[in-house]
Amino acid sequence: MIALTGKNQSYVLVLYGLCFPLIHVAHAQFILKMAAVQGGMGDADIKTDIKTEPSADGFGNNNANDGRVLSASPGSSSSTGSNKQTAAVTPEDQQTLLAVLQFLKKNKLSESVEILRREPGSDTNSDQPDVSVVLSAYSQQGDPTLYKVYYRDLKKFIETVLDCHRAELSQVFYPLFVHMYLELVYNNHESEAKAFFEKFSGDQECYYEEDLRILSGLTKKEHMRGNETLLDFRTSKFVLRISRDSYQLLKRHLQERQNNQIWNIIQEHLYIDIFDGMPRSKSQIDAMSGSLAGEAKREANKTKVYYGLLKEPEIELPLDDEDEEAENEEGKPKKKKPKKDSVGSKSKKQDPNAPSQNRIPLPELKDSDKLDKIMYMKEATKRIRLGPDNLPSVCFYTFLNAYQGLTAVDLTDDSSLIAGGFADSTVRVWSVTPKKLRKVKSAADLNLIDKESDDVLERIMDEKTASESKIMYGHSGPVYGISFSPDRNYLLSSSEDGTVRLWSLLTFTCLVAYKGHNYPVWDTQFSPYGYYFVSGGHDRVARLWATDHYQPLRIFSGHLADITCTRFHPNSNYVATGSSDRTIRLWDVLSGNCVRIFTGHKGPIHSLAFSPNGKFLASGATDGRVLLWDIGHGLMVGELKGHTDTIYSLRFSRDGEILASGSMDNTVRLWDAMKAFDDLETDDFTAATGHIHLQDNSQELLLGTYTTKSTPVIHLHFTRRNLLLAAGVSQL
């Protein structure tokens, strides 16, 4: 496949060569994951394997001199000839492959080893004994003083190209800058590195500010060891999306100038996703860039995602006239009519985009769940139809005397309980209805109860313990994430101490501490159907758990920095995670694969929200912007500007008409979600090319701004009747 047919087409093949091993890698990672999940091996094993990668890398630095000779030499010696490049292109892929091979060997999965070896491209390096040797780093032999010249040269070139290409080619600056700087640092050219940084850091886009700050602190080879940002840069390719014309221009220029240094970096560390057609404009590029590893590859977002909702189970309603109300409850006004015909047709009608009902096993409905569903439907009939002319009322819950210690809030779906996680490691639950919180009686007392009586559920409760709030102790660090189970029997909390705890709301005690993240767990959330929950934290992996397993069922790894927030898709088949690497990823719960990567935020993402119909995702970040994503097409479809500080909370109204956002800037803002989503669905060009044209209509979409006195809004919740509840702690 590397054979060349003609010189002018060579780059196409190069690209194929690029893509192919990547697919293998995806396979291999998948195998790794499946092995982790299904192989029955201890969680600890997997973890150590994953964790050793960085440390082995650090170790690799020690042996870098050997490594350089062994593996990376093709990279450094590669000329513009394309056949050599392909070999040089994939050092990291080979690393991964080797790691997988070793893992398989260790676990005596010889068949898989054989299969993997048979895959083209993977057998080339398989006889190398040590993984760490392969993990080579920057090993150029160029003259350090020439770096500036190279960079300036390229800069001059890009500044002189036609306007239409300039914006696209300018994307190259940042990754090149970083890699060149790191190369200089790695090869102990400290002063040159500093000079290089000072000279060119000002040219970089302002949204890379934070990364640049980290880089600026890094001036010695020793610092590179264990530095996360740096590891990310080395282990992952920076993805650029460039039109064919622009790319050709760049390539021709570099070849003419014999600028191998830069060409090598582009070959080794960048992934250039070439598309046919018009080059993109500066604003289009700016909308999508900003993440730690460039934009998402197009094929990364090609997988089919079943974003439809699951069929609601049929529940006999006690009264006939309430049958109609049942229809409303799904929150999709468009489908109201066909459903009205009969209950039978409703069950047959399956959303083509919905996953099959048993794609992932979901817990059986209990009687109490059914009762709750009926309650939900009843409430739904009283729901206020929201719209631009009919804004929701906002009720604000202020936590007093919390001394800035409130770190997480959640409300139950029926808005009867509110829970707060605090910096002092406590979890507190309040009842916001007159119904007080009661514990279950002690075992001895429970024995005395007549188990056959109708009100047994009422009898088991201990009246003496009734109070408006309960405190639960157990964590040993600030509680950063909190989530009620849909049936209101459990509460999850994740903490700085690395555990996720499951609390019973019947006894108000801790039931399980899920240990797996060894670092702070930033967020956790229950699946909308209960049983499963997801957690993500500083260790950069999200984990899927089931409440009755003390080990995770899936490990979602791929983010390059902390996972800051986690959300379940309404159909429970997918999980969205937002990260400090400024990307959002969507994971398939069934396979554990990453099915969507959304880039465009310029700061760590702190809030996510799925629209109730499951089609869209909203995300808010420290940059104060809310971005809207179409999950099916894998595209950004909107940008809502207005907030001036981190957005900690996002929530769609029950019917998806209004998006509410709460921020550190003490405001709750309401956005016209219907309008935001309606406008774009007609634009099929968008979907075809993957380009986005965002019109700046934030002001039109903003329906309301409500300022609190000095209370950052950290949680939002729409009641079943579409009343908006907000919560925060007063900073006065």
Place this chain on the structure above:
Amino acid sequence: MAEERRQKHCSVVLPTESMKAMAESVGVGQLQEDSCVALSEEVSYRIKEIAQDALKFMHHGKRRKLTTSDIDNALKLKNVEPLYGFQSQEFIPFRFASGGGRELHFYEEKEADLSDIINTPLPRVPLDVSLKAHWLSIEGMQPAIPENPPPATKEQQKAESTEPLKVVKPGQEEEGTIQGKSQGTTTPDGKGKEKGLIRLKPRSTHELSVEQQLYYKEITEACVGSCEAKRAEALQSIATDPGLYQMLPRFSTFISEGVRVNVVQNNLALLIYLMRMVKALMDNPTLYLEKYLHELIPAVVTCIVSKQLCLRPDVDNHWALRDFAARLMAQSCKTFSTTTNNIQSRITKTFTKSWLDDKTQWTTRYGCIAGLAELGSDVIKTLIIPRLAVEGARIKAVMEGPVVSNIDKIGAEHVQSLLLKHCASVIAKLRPQPDNVDQYRTDYGYLGPMLCSHVMKARTQAALQAQQVNRTTLTITQPRPTLSVSQSGLSGSSGPRTPSIIKVPSSLTLMSPRPGTPSQPSPPATKYIVMATSAGAASTQQVITLSSSQSASPVTSTVPSATSTLQPLVKLESGSGAGLTASRPLQKYIVVSLPSSASSSLETKSSVLPTSISSSSLDGGMKLERSESPGASTQSPH
């Protein structure tokens, strides 16, 4: 811009001297320079790393402030033992010391005496976390309740009045749409206009809700009514309510019309009430009056310089009103004078012009001087002092010449004392020490000798104050003459009575022992007690003034408090109580409700700090009380 950024990025490294100092502190002397450099680079890098991680914890803790615990957590993340002992919630008070050519920042740890800790009573148990709900918005409209910020912030009002054509902020636009909706007018129309290329200032309609209309009626009636307690309450409401923005134009018209009518009718009492309203409006921290100065300033100036303000100028104390209005004038000059509106210079010109006029009556003359004097010592120095001799001659003519009329004589007396009061302190600063009567006489003419004695008094007082440098804050607590309540008698036809100046030290407000939470009822309770007696109302007024004007306290600071010396609290209370029989319960209550502070009230060491806290809590308390009616009614539609 690029350069700025570059500066930000340039890597800052700890100085090697710090490394040496640290090494010495752990017993390593004679550190090589090279190792110092290496160490400092390494340490700087690690510190930056930790700071970055700590920021992460801050973000997840949903805070804007980095705390020591964030650093601890970041250290834990790196598997480093956290730094124990830094538990300060707010900030670490690093102190700076230098000596021997070295500079050092250090964390001061005082030695704590265990027995002290044991013997001191336990502090109050901190209140438990609690939840409080309020309506942030009702069907798209933010109710004007104390929990919500005022509809238009002071900055916004300021921006609106100073730059009316500025781009409309979303919040304002929001307001506009809501108003449109509440009237049933078409919203999109207004929005379209705003989006047009030419930015017209959105026409805002000041439609008042029924509650607001009721409130307005109640307040205005109370302000000019006969019940002093009610008036005090109303004035306090005006001074503290955050939601008055919409009603401001009405209040302003009310005041200006009221002054116009009552000056003609010589109704001194009502004029005083109206001026107190102006004062309350000015004191309201959420209002920006610039837009309404064209109505308010003429009203105030009228009260300063009008020829006649009362029916019987010989007996009624209209001087106090002039003084008070002059202070108001000075305050508004301080707050609102800009280079474009030139309020201060225009006002100064007006005053000077009529003062220089020979035909000006003594009353107007008094007002002009008072108005000028309140503007500050610079104005006194440049405008008043040079004219002292001329003015002295004029006074002499009245006092010692043939008796023209009693009214003129009284006027001259007042002008004289006013000049002495204001000029003495300024002259004390201007002139060198030995105060020679003759010298004064030559310089200032008729007023010279009297001035001399006043200046000497001022000097001794200044010296006295200088001794108590550490208690400078006490000046705040000095009583200040306010408009006396007894004026109410004047509106009727009671016998002549000199206005009693009720002196209540503002430390009253400082007494709330722990003003932590808005839910605490004690501070407002104190206040209500004060208001319950009619005699106490004036004092309440003063309390409010002092406490709420601490944000912009030009009045308090400019008023030379030479009228009386500081007296102990208890004495003051009983003194005023003796004069006014009605205030018996007041005195009793204060003593009962605030035992701890009363015992220590004389050593109000930190009077400034508690003022700020207590005033805010008082505000909270007040608002809670008052908001009941609008709050309840706003909830009803829901």
